[in-house]
Amino acid sequence: MKSDQDWLSALRRRAGAYQQVRAFFEQRGVLEVETPVLSRGGTTDPQIESLSCLVGTGGNAERRYLRTSPEFFHKRLLAAGVTDLFELAKVFRDGEFGARHNPEFTLLEWYRSGWDHYRLMDEVGELVQCLLNWAGQGHWPVRTLSFAELFVEYAGVDPLHDTRAALDARLAAAGVMGMDSWSRDEALDYLRGAVIEPALPTRQLTFVVDFPASQAALARILPGDPPLAARFELYLGQVELANGYHELTDAAEQRRRFEADLAVRGQRSQPLPRLDEALLTAMEQGLPDCAGVALGMDRLLLALGGATDLRQLLPFPHDQA
Numbered sequence: 001m002k003s004d005q006d007w008l009s010a011l012r013r014r015a016g017a018y019q020q021v022r023a024f025f026e027q028r029g030v031l032e033v034e035t036p037v038l039s040r041g042g043t044t045d046p047q048i049e050s051l052s053c054l055v056g057t058g059g060n061a062e063r064r065y066l067r068t069s070p071e072f073f074h075k076r077l078l079a080a081g082v083t084d085l086f087e088l089a090k091v092f093r094d095g096e097f098g099a100r101h102n103p104e105f106t107l108l109e110w111y112r113s114g115w116d117h118y119r120l121m122d123e124v125g126e127l128v129q130c131l132l133n134w135a136g137q138g139h140w141p142v143r144t145l146s147f148a149e150l151f152v153e154y155a156g157v158d159p160l161h162d163t164r165a166a167l168d169a170r171l172a173a174a175g176v177m178g179m180d181s182w183s184r185d186e187a188l189d190y191l192r193g194a195v196i197e198p199a200l201p202t203r204q205l206t207f208v209v210d211f212p213a214s215q216a217a218l219a220r221i222l223p224g225d226p227p228l229a230a231r232f233e234l235y236l237g238q239v240e241l242a243n244g245y246h247e248l249t250d251a252a253e254q255r256r257r258f259e260a261d262l263a264v265r266g267q268r269s270q271p272l273p274r275l276d277e278a279l280l281t282a283m284e285q286g287l288p289d290c291a292g293v294a295l296g297m298d299r300l301l302l303a304l305g306g307a308t309d310l311r312q313l314l315p316f317p318h319d320q321a
Helices: 004-027 071-080 117-134 147-155 164-173 184-199 251-267 277-286 297-305
Strands: 052-055 062-066 084-092 104-113 142-146 205-212 228-236 239-246 290-296
Touching: 004 084, 004 117, 004 297, 071 084, 071 104, 071 277, 071 290, 104 117, 104 297, 117 205, 117 228, 117 239, 117 290, 117 297, 142 147, 147 184, 147 205, 164 184, 228 297, 239 297, 251 277, 290 297
Parallel strands: 142 205
Antiparallel strands: 052 062, 084 104, 104 290, 205 228, 228 239, 239 290
């Protein structure tokens, strides 16, 4: 543990921030929920690895996955009739270590029935500004860019229309060689992390919208040329803070995306988690039109306290737990 003053002040700041979050949603009539940490289904996302354990003894032991997000449980609640909900959720992701990563962390996740992602973006901005003001940071300027505008302005490439050769040339200029095996999305992800994020203003809320359809994840796809994902991300300064969707409600399309993820995981020799059939059943029965977002509370608390490393925030980081 760190000095008493450091970890006590961090604990008090977290407790105060949670009080602010709960007051924010209570004023708006959003229900706080608590959902299971263990699940029969794991995440299929090739970029995220689930932690798992065996529950039961002897021949009755069953593998359960520690949630990487409460999203699937939230959608089951929405399908069952809950309208608006939020949760301050402990989540777990394997292999995530570093200044901004810990294998155990807290997500603030919430859903709004009948909203699209643009309306939810406004509420995300209101909540973050509320917490910045509470922490004495004042009001931060806000800017919204499309995914394409972000890349053109900060990396000098058009992510939707430039050739792969143009992307590879930009990667080479950034000092990356031997990227032939990378997918287009992997190349874009690298440029975003290595070139764009360090160039963002340090005291600005930057919303990014209109992602490529190939990066839709669990968002619906908007028709157009090219089609785009109904998705947004928020940067707090240079730190990715939140990821939101106008949620996909088509169960058959969701199953297809899960199976496509598993195919990628198989090609990479990654673990193949069990699909969350309970979620798919709930979607078949009717998931209402809704928008949802996940916001990293630990990263937000870093900014609120002027810290740069999670070890300054957590009384028991991973290597001390």
